[in-house]
Amino acid sequence: MIIACGHSGIGRDATAAGIAQVAGLAPEVSKGTSFDLQIYRRDGGKPGPLFVYIEGDGFAYLDSRTPSTDPTPVDPLALRLAAADPGPAVLYLGRPCQFAPGRGDPRCSVRVWTTSRFGPDVVASIDDAIGRERARAPGRPLVLVGYSGGGVIAALVAARRKDVSLLVTLAAPLDVADWTRRVGLSPLDGSESPLDHVERLARVRQVAFAGQGDKTVPVESIASAIAKFGPSAKLIVVPDFDHRCCWMRDWPRLRAIASGSH
Template identity: 45%
Template sequence: MKHIKQVWRAATRSIAVMLAIGFVTGCASSTADRYRTIEQEAAASGFSALRFDLAPPVIGMLRASGISQAASRNEPQTLWVMIEGDGRAWLNVREPSRDPTPVDAVGWRLAQNISRDNVLYLARPCQFLSSIELQACSVDDWTNARFSEKWVGRLNAAIDDAKRTTRARQIVVAGYSGGGVMAALIAARRDDVAMLITIAAPLDHAAWTAHHGVAPLKGSLTVLSVRERLMRLPQVHVTGAEDKVVPTGLLQDFLRAYPADVPAELVTLPGIDHRMRTQIDISRIRSSRLLSQSIDGRDTYP
């Protein structure tokens, strides 16, 4: 009987995790409605809607302020990039969604709060697409292979396009939840990254799937394989103290393998869970005393 209870608790926890990742909060509306909403919000906050590449396109929003305040101070022009989370990837522990568009686009909320001149928001592969465009996707694209070489390369190319548009010389690459994994994989292959920021990200996704007792992401690249390349980068990893989807302990375990001199810090937000329901401007987070003045803003927290 004790064993049955343990199995039931583990199964219940796995289902809860998948539902938290897939639905996050609120009632689902159509993908067209959700895209229309963020498009309207984008226009109101100075962003322009973009589509990178074809079959299927990667959806983005770009705010480019022309000659920035940094440029007027002869500082490097910086593009801040925010990558969305996994979205509505699963309906339940066994059944993947047919459309990964997030119900609550947390990454988009975070992107809008970045108080910098040049900001790029990138949806994850196959999010916010029409039903016709979605036919070019496979379920693997948002489940087993959500961090595949194909998609890391596609998002990296989108950043290159936006960097040319804004004439930025360097980027800060950030991501929410699974978008943080994508941000880390992208940061490791570039030489223009001033800082890496992750928010509630399962950086060691093998440890994360093992923690929740769900299938490993066998079609995906791993951050562990590029961790040595990340060690050269200033980075901050934000976690919610009440996050049960990506517990703080998993991030602590990942960072524990770094040498003491790596400029990486863990910022824990008290009372915050995986939904990140807080007004946080990631450009004001103090990462490290080693950061350049062009990145470490005047007003910082916590």
């Protein structure tokens, strides 16, 4: 039913709104200098870290070579992770050009969700939204969580900031060049890679989860990046997981592992 209802942009917006409403996540639009973003947030006012969830690439392509006209995810996995978060403060960030704010943003073009999906203006828009949320509660430890391409964005944001206490990525192609080679994609010429910022990210506590059966982002591609980040980064390979299964089902357990790692 999710897939059937999700072909239209409005249907995909409704799917996300329903997930957020059940979890008590309030919708907002982050009006940024680069892009307008759909966000969902919850802050119960109790002490504890702020967990920020960054969505994956979404419905960026119709097939391996044909970009879609709307990258809004059919089933937003990072939002489902945010909805399952038991902590006191949660922020979910849709990617540029996703959902209704992105659909109406004149700054959006196909390149934003294809070759430039990890470009400086994309990263800046996510960083800006996080900065404004931090201003509301500056004393909370900051944890960034990114799924798939959202994990690349999370790492690039972490390289810019000095207040990230933990970076958690799930099935994320952190070595962008290695990943595109392995899966036969064209180089992402307008994008950055976390490996462009090894020295900065080596100082950030990281946990990278990889699915042993993931064909979209192979374990080897993630491992090659984690090895370069040094002892601050830890790779956890989860048996029987692929690119989508079963991150949402097991997220409370994996979240606890990540929070207690190192």
